[in-house]
Amino acid sequence: MIRDITLGQFFPGQSPVHRMDPRMKVLLTIVYIILLFSVGNWLGFLVVILFLAVSIGISKIPFKLMIKGVKPIIPLIVFTSILNMFFVAGDPIFKIGFFKITIEGVVLAAKMAFRIVALIVGTSLLTYTTSPIALTDAIESLLKPLKKVKFPVHEMAMMMSIALRFIPTLIEETDKIMSAQKARGADLESGSLMQRAKALVPILIPLFISAFRRAEELALAMECRCYQGGEGRTRMRQLKYGRLDLYAAIFSLLCLVGVILINLFAPVIP
Amino acid sequence: MAIIKTEHLSHVYSPGTPFEKTAIGDVNLEIEQGDFVGVIGHTGSGKSTLIQHLNGLLEPTSGKVWVDGKDIWENKKQIRQVRFLVGMVFQYPEYQLFEETVFRDIAFGPTNMGLSEEEIKQSVLEAMEFVGLDPSYADKSPFDLSGGQKRRVAIAGVIAMRPKVLILDEPTAGLDPKGRDMILNQIKSYHEKTGSTILLVSHSMEDIAKFAKKVLVINQSKVFAYDTVEKVFSRREELIEMGLNIPQISNVFHTLAQKGYPVSERVYTVQAAKEELLRVLRERGAAHD
Ligand SMILES: Nc1ncnc2c1ncn2[C@@H]1O[C@H](COP(=O)(O)OP(=O)(O)O)[C@@H](O)[C@H]1O
Ligand SMILES: [Mg+2]
Numbered sequence: 001m002i003r004d005i006t007l008g009q010f011f012p013g014q015s016p017v018h019r020m021d022p023r024m025k026v027l028l029t030i031v032y033i034i035l036l037f038s039v040g041n042w043l044g045f046l047v048v049i050l051f052l053a054v055s056i057g058i059s060k061i062p063f064k065l066m067i068k069g070v071k072p073i074i075p076l077i078v079f080t081s082i083l084n085m086f087f088v089a090g091d092p093i094f095k096i097g098f099f100k101i102t103i104e105g106v107v108l109a110a111k112m113a114f115r116i117v118a119l120i121v122g123t124s125l126l127t128y129t130t131s132p133i134a135l136t137d138a139i140e141s142l143l144k145p146l147k148k149v150k151f152p153v154h155e156m157a158m159m160m161s162i163a164l165r166f167i168p169t170l171i172e173e174t175d176k177i178m179s180a181q182k183a184r185g186a187d188l189e190s191g192s193l194m195q196r197a198k199a200l201v202p203i204l205i206p207l208f209i210s211a212f213r214r215a216e217e218l219a220l221a222m223e224c225r226c227y228q229g230g231e232g233r234t235r236m237r238q239l240k241y242g243r244l245d246l247y248a249a250i251f252s253l254l255c256l257v258g259v260i261l262i263n264l265f266a267p268v269i270p
Numbered sequence: 271m272a273i274i275k276t277e278h279l280s281h282v283y284s285p286g287t288p289f290e291k292t293a294i295g296d297v298n299l300e301i302e303q304g305d306f307v308g309v310i311g312h313t314g315s316g317k318s319t320l321i322q323h324l325n326g327l328l329e330p331t332s333g334k335v336w337v338d339g340k341d342i343w344e345n346k347k348q349i350r351q352v353r354f355l356v357g358m359v360f361q362y363p364e365y366q367l368f369e370e371t372v373f374r375d376i377a378f379g380p381t382n383m384g385l386s387e388e389e390i391k392q393s394v395l396e397a398m399e400f401v402g403l404d405p406s407y408a409d410k411s412p413f414d415l416s417g418g419q420k421r422r423v424a425i426a427g428v429i430a431m432r433p434k435v436l437i438l439d440e441p442t443a444g445l446d447p448k449g450r451d452m453i454l455n456q457i458k459s460y461h462e463k464t465g466s467t468i469l470l471v472s473h474s475m476e477d478i479a480k481f482a483k484k485v486l487v488i489n490q491s492k493v494f495a496y497d498t499v500e501k502v503f504s505r506r507e508e509l510i511e512m513g514l515n516i517p518q519i520s521n522v523f524h525t526l527a528q529k530g531y532p533v534s535e536r537v538y539t540v541q542a543a544k545e546e547l548l549r550v551l552r553e554r555g556a557a558h559d
Contacts, residue, residue, distance in 0.1 A: 179327050180366040183358040184427060185350055185382030202378065205368035205371075 004045065009069070011128040017059035018129045018243050022138035024245040028252045029126045035256045036118055047110075047262070048118050052257045061128050069124040070117055077113050084109035087245075132164040141239055154230025157158045162218070177206045271339065272300040273435055273467050274324055274356075279333035281319050293319040294491045297333070301469070303434075306461055308499070309471040311346050312513045316491040318361070321437050324469070325356035329476070338434065346539030354383050357433030361440045364417065365426035372398075372406040372415075372423050379431040397430035400460045402452065418449035425453070429460065436460070437469040454481055473515045479503065479538035487514070503538050519543045 012018075017025075029247070032051065039045055056066060090104030138156035148155050181202045182188065188199050272549070279297040282425045284290055286453060294316040301307060320340055323329040323335055326342050326349040335342050340552045342352045351552065357379075369375035376397055380390045395405060401422040407415070412423050438457065442450040461468050469486075472478055478499070485502040487494040489512045493503050503509070503516045506524065510516075516524075516538070523537040523546070533550055 054402075095474055176360065177366055179322065180358075180360045180363065182327060183325060183360070183381040184366075184431070185353055186378075187350060187382065202366075202368045206366055210365055 009124070009127055010131050011061055011065060012131075014059055015058055015060045015129070016057060019244060020248055021238060021239055021241050021245045022130050022134040023141055023239055024241060024248060025079075025126055025130055026135070026138045026142060028121060028248055031252050031256060032122050033119065035252075035259050036122070038117060038256075038263065039115075039259055041266065043262045043266055044259045045114060045118075047255050048256045052118065052121055052125075052251070054251070057124060059129050061125065065128065066121050066124065067192070070120050073116065077116050080116070081109040081113050084112055119269075135162040136164070137235075137237070137239060148179055154228075154233070163267065166211075166214065169214070170207070173210055174203065174207055177203050177210075182195075188239055271303065272336075273303040273338055274301040275299065275336040275357070276323070276494050277334045277336075279320075279323060279335060280331050281316075281323065282330060282331045283319075285331065292491055294323075294488075297493050298428045299486070299493065301435075301467060301557060303467055304465050306458075306468045306481060306483045306486070307470070308478035309469055309486045309487055309488065310475070310478060311488035311494075312490075312516055315488045317488050318439055319529070321358065321439060321469060324435070324437060326352040327358070334349060338346075343449065350382075353388065354379075354431050355433055356435040356437065357428040357431055359425050359428050359436070359438040359441055361443060362421075363428075363441075364420035366418060366427075367412040369410050370411060372412050372545075375412050375423060376430050379427055383431060387450070393430045393432060394426075397426040398428050399437070401426045401456050418445055418452070421449075421451065422456075425457075432464075432465065435467040435469070437471075439471045440473065441470070442474070475503075476539075477514050477517070479517045479520075480541075499538055500536060504536065514516065 009218060036048055039048060056063065060154070085101050085105040086099055088102055088105035088108050090102035092100040092102050093106075094101040130138070136157045139160070140153055143151070143153045143157075149153055178188065188203075190198070191199065276297050276299045279299075280292065280295045282290060282292050297320060309317055309321070319328065323330055324337070326335075329343060336471060337352055337355055342349065351464060367375050369378065376394045377390050380393050381488060394408075398405060398408065403419070403422055403426060404491065407419070407423075412420060415423065421441070425438070428436065437458075441453055441457070445453065454477055457470065460466070470478070470482060476486055484497065485499055486496045487509070494508075494512070495505065503520060504514050504521070515521075517544075519540055520535070520538050523533055523543065524535050526533045527535045531550070532553075534546055537546050
């Protein structure tokens with residue numbers, strides 16, 4: 001069923017990672033990505049694993065959930081790994097006719113696969129521990145400097161949070177409309193591509209109409225409460241950096257420095 | 271013969287996740303051809319889930335559903351045929367309208383059935399008559415109509431398939447009293463004229479008492495009772511305990527009887543109340559003479 005798709009996979013909780021300032025989480029996620037891509041050898045990857053193990057451990061997010069996020073991209077990992085294994089030049093360890101697998105290729109493939117998995121796990125930790133609303137708040141706050149160049153930061157963040165808010169609602173609505181049209185004998189599962197596209201009309205039209213109706217109602221409700229955009233607007237929930245954020249920042253920077261030192265002083269390990 | 275039969279019917283939403291929810295559990299039902307059944311139950315008790323099994327919109331997690339003597343999931347490819355046999359009007363059905371004209375929207379179901387032009391035209395006009403829509407509406411855009419009219423177009427869209435069983439999920443929600451009465455009376459006359467089986471989900475005990483012959487009570491994903499209106503509403507205490515009610519007028523007569531007036535408690539409609547009061551007054555008058 002369409003409802004089973006999970007979007008904005010927030011996993012509510014009270015762990016220190018959940019309680020961190022969302023801005024710090026976004027910034028540290030960027031630090032983490034830099035760290036991940038500056039890693040040059042296996043010792044560096046140990047640092048990445050340490051970083052992930054500590055953060056996931058503290059966040060109390062079930063490890064199973066983390067793995068679930070990786071599943072959809074397994075085909076991508078397999079595909080890039082195979083490409084790397086076959087097309088990187090170096091010492092062949094296996095050869096059939098034109099195709100050969102090289103040691104360098106295998107090493108590179110393994111590193112690439114590890115990077116992709118670590119990237120997904122690390123960034124999903126951000127979305128698992130931060131509610132979509134907190135996330136848009138953080139983005140708005142971090143992008144504030146762009147206001148200087150007349151970029152509508154607040155409006156963009158508001159659009160993002162409204163969109164996120166209405167995704168589940170629209171999915172539910174789609175589900176209902178699909179059921180109603182199926183009850184009138186709509187056939188969504190068979191036929192040629194053209195017929196299937198045509199069969200979507202009875203679903204898309206009511207869906208658009210209801211989306212517009214909701215948008216209008218929401219706009220009206222916002223105007224009734226005198227919403228007028230970001231100018232002079234104060235916040236109920238002020239974002240404040242705390243002690244937790246300091247610890248997290250120190251830990252992340254130590255990991256980054258560790259990786260840089262390893263790169264400088266232990267370049268011989270593959 | 272029972273037109274609809276279920277055996278150990280259960281449905282679990284999102285099985286194997288933290289959101290797992292048994293919406294209906296072990297439902298055994300037999301609904302006779304031609305009955306007018308009122309379905310009542312608390313919000314979230316599983317009414318909508320149950321009725322969506324009866325026309326194959328939801329597949330049972332376990333258990334079986336028979337319609338017209340056939341196990342509907344025996345041949346999955348034929349499931350659309352079941353939907354023509356068992357028509358379903360969802361809650362707020364006006365949100366499913368999509369065509370340019372009222373006629374074409376109502377014709378959506380019959381067209382999917384593969385009827386001929388002539389048959390389609392006939393069944394659409396017939397359905398419009400059943401719901402009290404003047405034929406002059408046929409060429410209007412459904413989006414230009416009022417809320418109540420839109421709803422009647424949507425109901426006509428299901429009736430036009432001439433289903434043997436018509437299921438309506440809270441068809442009067444959000445309508446004004448006049449619109450509600452109109453729709454319910456039209457459903458009643460459709461029932462009488464065609465002899466089709468009706469399942470009406472409603473939160474109004476008055477409407478159920480007035481229109482239905484039998485009442486199906488769902489409580490916490492189980493069938494609590496399936497019996498005649500009189501038998502079900504005589505279980506006043508139990509119904510009230512599960513957050514339902516009995517018709518207001520029955521409560522009045524219950525109180526009257528408690529206070530020692532010689533009235534029957536078995537009064538479920540205003541019409542019956544009037545007759546009962548006249549009876550009591552006449553008896554008193556006779557005693558005074
Ligand atoms: N698509 C769905 N996914 C998950 N849970 C659902 C879904 N539809 C209904 N439920 C749950 O199943 C239970 C029964 O719902 P429903 O059949 O709609 O009850 P009713 O129509 O009596 O109000 C409720 O607890 C509801 O939250
Ligand atoms: Mg319901």
